[in-house]
Amino acid sequence: DTQVVFSNFEEVLDVVGAALRRKGLEAARFPKGVAPFTAPDSRVSFLLAPVGRANNGLTLVNAVNVFLLEQPACAAVELQCVNRVHRVGQTRPTTVYRYVVKDTIEDAIYEYHRTHTASVEEDVKEAEINAAKLLSAHVLRKRQKASVAADSSSGSTDASDDAPAS
DSSP, rough: OOOEEEESSSHHHHHHHHHHTTTTOEEEEEETHHHHHTTOOOOOOEEEHHHHHHSSOOOTTTOOOOEEEEOOHHHHHHHHHHHHSSSSTTSOOOEEEOOOOOTTTHHHHHHHHHHHHHHHHHHHHHHHHHHHHHHHHHHHHHHHHHHHHHHHHHTTTOGGGGSSSO
């Protein structure tokens, strides 16, 4: 499997790259390493990517794991990183690993993102349900108008035709 490792700090990516090489694993650095990383039959199993430069505009569906070495301050940045791998064309499950040090500012940011994202997801679900109800009511009204128009054009005078549909 292939992995993308994101960090806010180039120095951290240097340390990770050196550790991977010591273990005999091949890693490539963004941006030069994207082509070898995405090439078919590549031996490169890790792409080391700085968050600020590699979090948008890339399609890395050959990867299945995303490692976020630090918690981005902005949830949208985190989503951009994950979406480099988890996007249209991905045929395998994507696993995201977040490294958060307990009782630090990163922990507080993570908790804020987690609770805020859950709240936003609930709001979106509620909005989708309300939109579906409105659409259903609109479609029903259109069908009823079409039915009334068809009945009046056929000249029907049957009182049962005017009864609302159940």
